[in-house]
Amino acid sequence: MFTQTYALPRPRIPGRLLALLAGPHGVDRYTELVDPMWTTENRATVVRVQRSTPRSVTLWLRPNHPARFRAGQYLNVTVEIDGRRHTRCYSPANAEGVPMIELTIARHDGRTVSEYLFRSARPGITLGLSAPAGDFVLPAKPPPRLLLIAGGSGITPVMSMARTLADDDRYDGDVAVVHYVRTLDDACYRRQLRMLPGIRALHACTRDTRGDLPGHLDERHLARAMPDPDAVYVCGPTALVDAVRRHHPTAVAESFAPAPLVIPDTPGGGRITFSDSGVEAENDGRTLLDQAESAGLRPASGCRMGICHTCTRRKVHGAVRNVTTGALSTEYDEAVQICVSAPVGDVEIAL
Amino acid sequence: MTHTPALTPAQLEEFGRELDAIREKVVADLGRADVDYIRTVVKAQRGMEVAGRALLMFPLTWLPGTALLSVSKILDNMEIGHNVMHGQYEWTGDPALSGQTFEWDTACPANQWRHSHNFTHHTYTNIVGMDRDIGYGILRMSDDQSWRPYYLGNPVYALLLMVLFQYGVALHELETERIASGEITLGDKREVLQEIWRKTRRQVLKDYVAFPLLAGPFAPFVFTGNMTANLVRNIWAFSIIFCGHFPEGTQEFSIEQSRNETRGQWYYRQILGSANLTGGKLFHILSGNLSHQIEHHLFPDIPARRYAEIAPQVREICQRYGLPYNAGPLPKQFATVVRKIVRLGLPTRRSPLPAVAARVAA
Numbered sequence: 086m087f088t089q090t091y092a093l094p095r096p097r098i099p100g101r102l103l104a105l106l107a108g109p110h111g112v113d114r115y116t117e118l119v120d121p122m123w124t125t126e127n128r129a130t131v132v133r134v135q136r137s138t139p140r141s142v143t144l145w146l147r148p149n150h151p152a153r154f155r156a157g158q159y160l161n162v163t164v165e166i167d168g169r170r171h172t173r174c175y176s177p178a179n180a181e182g183v184p185m186i187e188l189t190i191a192r193h194d195g196r197t198v199s200e201y202l203f204r205s206a207r208p209g210i211t212l213g214l215s216a217p218a219g220d221f222v223l224p225a226k227p228p229p230r231l232l233l234i235a236g237g238s239g240i241t242p243v244m245s246m247a248r249t250l251a252d253d254d255r256y257d258g259d260v261a262v263v264h265y266v267r268t269l270d271d272a273c274y275r276r277q278l279r280m281l282p283g284i285r286a287l288h289a290c291t292r293d294t295r296g297d298l299p300g301h302l303d304e305r306h307l308a309r310a311m312p313d314p315d316a317v318y319v320c321g322p323t324a325l326v327d328a329v330r331r332h333h334p335t336a337v338a339e340s341f342a343p344a345p346l347v348i349p350d351t352p353g354g355g356r357i358t359f360s361d362s363g364v365e366a367e368n369d370g371r372t373l374l375d376q377a378e379s380a381g382l383r384p385a386s387g388c389r390m391g392i393c394h395t396c397t398r399r400k401v402h403g404a405v406r407n408v409t410t411g412a413l414s415t416e417y418d419e420a421v422q423i424c425v426s427a428p429v430g431d432v433e434i435a436l
Numbered sequence: 437m438t439h440t441p442a443l444t445p446a447q448l449e450e451f452g453r454e455l456d457a458i459r460e461k462v463v464a465d466l467g468r469a470d471v472d473y474i475r476t477v478v479k480a481q482r483g484m485e486v487a488g489r490a491l492l493m494f495p496l497t498w499l500p501g502t503a504l505l506s507v508s509k510i511l512d513n514m515e516i517g518h519n520v521m522h523g524q525y526e527w528t529g530d531p532a533l534s535g536q537t538f539e540w541d542t543a544c545p546a547n548q549w550r551h552s553h554n555f556t557h558h559t560y561t562n563i564v565g566m567d568r569d570i571g572y573g574i575l576r577m578s579d580d581q582s583w584r585p586y587y588l589g590n591p592v593y594a595l596l597l598m599v600l601f602q603y604g605v606a607l608h609e610l611e612t613e614r615i616a617s618g619e620i621t622l623g624d625k626r627e628v629l630q631e632i633w634r635k636t637r638r639q640v641l642k643d644y645v646a647f648p649l650l651a652g653p654f655a656p657f658v659f660t661g662n663m664t665a666n667l668v669r670n671i672w673a674f675s676i677i678f679c680g681h682f683p684e685g686t687q688e689f690s691i692e693q694s695r696n697e698t699r700g701q702w703y704y705r706q707i708l709g710s711a712n713l714t715g716g717k718l719f720h721i722l723s724g725n726l727s728h729q730i731e732h733h734l735f736p737d738i739p740a741r742r743y744a745e746i747a748p749q750v751r752e753i754c755q756r757y758g759l760p761y762n763a764g765p766l767p768k769q770f771a772t773v774v775r776k777i778v779r780l781g782l783p784t785r786r787s788p789l790p791a792v793a794a795r796v797a798a
Contacts (some may be wrong), residue, residue: 105646108638110539165471168467168471388559390699393559
């Protein structure tokens with residue numbers, strides 16, 4: 086959804102009178118028809134697009150309200166593809182305080198949003214934004230010896246941290262960035278990293294001999310990059326995070342790669358998480374409504390045949406099969422009618 | 437006496453499957469064109485609303501101002517509100533088009549509408565004793581409602597309902613007929629009443645206090661303009677809605693008949709209980725596509741603009757299975773509704789409901 090959270094300071098609509106006159110829809114629903122950016126909801130316009138590597142696209146966004154993120158945090162970005170909105174998390178790569186948001190999205194085969202943005206992103210399209218979130222942030226006073234490790238698209242929050250530190254006149258510590266990529270051509274921000282004053286950048290290529298470090302992470306990489314760091318930050322696939330933590334157990338980590346959705350053949354199996362109620366249950370293959378009621382919950386319901394939409398809830402993640410049509414839906418944050426949706430494998434539903 | 441065609445259980449199942457297939461095909465095709473369409477309608481509606489209210493600030497432009505505001509309210513309530521609240525655009529993920537949160541420009545609280553219309557009316561369509569849209573608690577619209585001397589006023593109540601339709605709809609969940617009969621008390625409905633009062637108060641303040649006051653000395657013009665726009669919407673909506681299930685040829689069902697319905701039987705009841713209105717593209721949009729009442733009752737949650745394209749397929753299926761497909765122009769259909777209102781105001785011999793056997797051949 087475009088509006089995930091309301092932590093950002095929002096301009097207050099002047100006067101209850103205006104709310105009454107513009108009721109019941111609200112002022113936003115009129116102003117956004119004139120310009121999609123004229124709204125209290127957080128949105129951004131794409132102003133520039135660059136495909137700097139064969140497998141990534143960089144977007145520069147102008148938000149309608151300042152994004153005010155801390156380096157390393159992420160935003161939920163909503164994009165509309167063929168009438169449907171999809172939301173994904175991306176970390177801005179620009180430094181803190183820079184008004185233009187810079188996102189670099191890695192293109193993953195078969196993944197709706199990254200494919201769409203890689204192929205079709207162009208200046209002028211409007212995206213939805215959320216408030217910034219995430220704990221992958223530097224401390225208020227960054228330590229003098231800092232090691233930042235990134236794997237693949239994990240370079241984006243690391244880039245934000247590196248740029249913020251490079252811009253900060255009060256910081257005079259030592260920062261090393263190690264970027265793990267497959268080949269050197271896949272390394273986005275290679276040039277920009279080398280140009281940052283006070284930042285030492287090393288590239289490790291797993292399938293290329295042109296990098297500074299060969300192959301996958303080991304002690305020699307860490308020794309060459311920074312032998313005794315005060316703090317280690319790592320962002321990338323789980324395997325990289327695990328490898329770093331073997332040597333630096335207190336490393337601050339964020340794992341980026343979307344977990345592959347395993348869809349079993351039979352309806353039952355796995356667990357259902359009723360996230361709003363804090364209840365969990367074994368999935369026995371019946372509809373979400375039936376299983377919720379068996380678990381002692383009382384969600385609103387009506388016709389119990391998929392007609393009236395009284396029981397519609399947000400499926401946070403997982404796969405459900407429509408018991409009337411047989412259709413399988415696997416999208417994140419999708420509105421489903423729980424009376425005709427049977428969970429397949431693990432499912433989290435907001436109820 | 438209307439003929440109720442008999443279908444075997446196997447036929448009903450195949451019938452249900454054929455209709456399911458129509459729905460699935462549309463659902464698989466939903467995309468940008470559908471969302472662009474509704475956004476165009478929304479933009480037009482909001483533009484007309486702002487323009488209408490602005491023009492009403494000046495006496496000279498009272499007529500175009502009122503006309504624009506009338507059309508804006510009609511579009512907001514019917515093509516946009518009713519359809520969005522049905523969940524027709526839930527698949528977009530756009531919160532502005534979410535059926536569960538949409539609130540419309542009329543006195544009826546959307547939450548109550550969602551319950552009484554989306555759930556009660558659409559699930560129990562035309563079942564006497566369960567579908568309260570049969571008469572709205574104040575009219576006799578079916579032979580199967582026992583006659584009382586009160587119903588001699590049927591045409592008067594219908595006229596009042598038409599003129600005050602906004603408030604009639606707003607009071608629907610109050611179940612005033614059950615309060616009047618003593619079955620429940622007003623106290624039982626306290627929360628419902630509070631919700632109705634909150635919404636109605638805001639609408640009244642908006643249309644009859646705030647906007648008129650903004651016009652200063654021209655307040656009376658704004659007041660009458662807003663009142664006229666509400667009246668036009670009331671009359672139009674009443675006419676379209678009453679032609680949905682009451683024209684000559686539509687049928688009601690008993691609770692016994694509709695127990696344990698299969699999907700095919702549910703579709704069957706929806707078709708026999710509904711009637712269409714013929715007309716051009718603009719007419720369909722202004723009626724909120726309720727002119728395609730049959731298609732809407734078969735598939736309430738697919739975008740209403742799709743009803744026109746599937747109507748020929750639905751009609752063909754009805755023909756093949758020998759089911760009536762009740763359709764006619766607005767004046768003709770409405771005339772039969774008026775006749776029914778007058779006729780049922782008088783004591784009529786109770787005509788038996790179509791027997792169970794007639795609906796499902798042994």
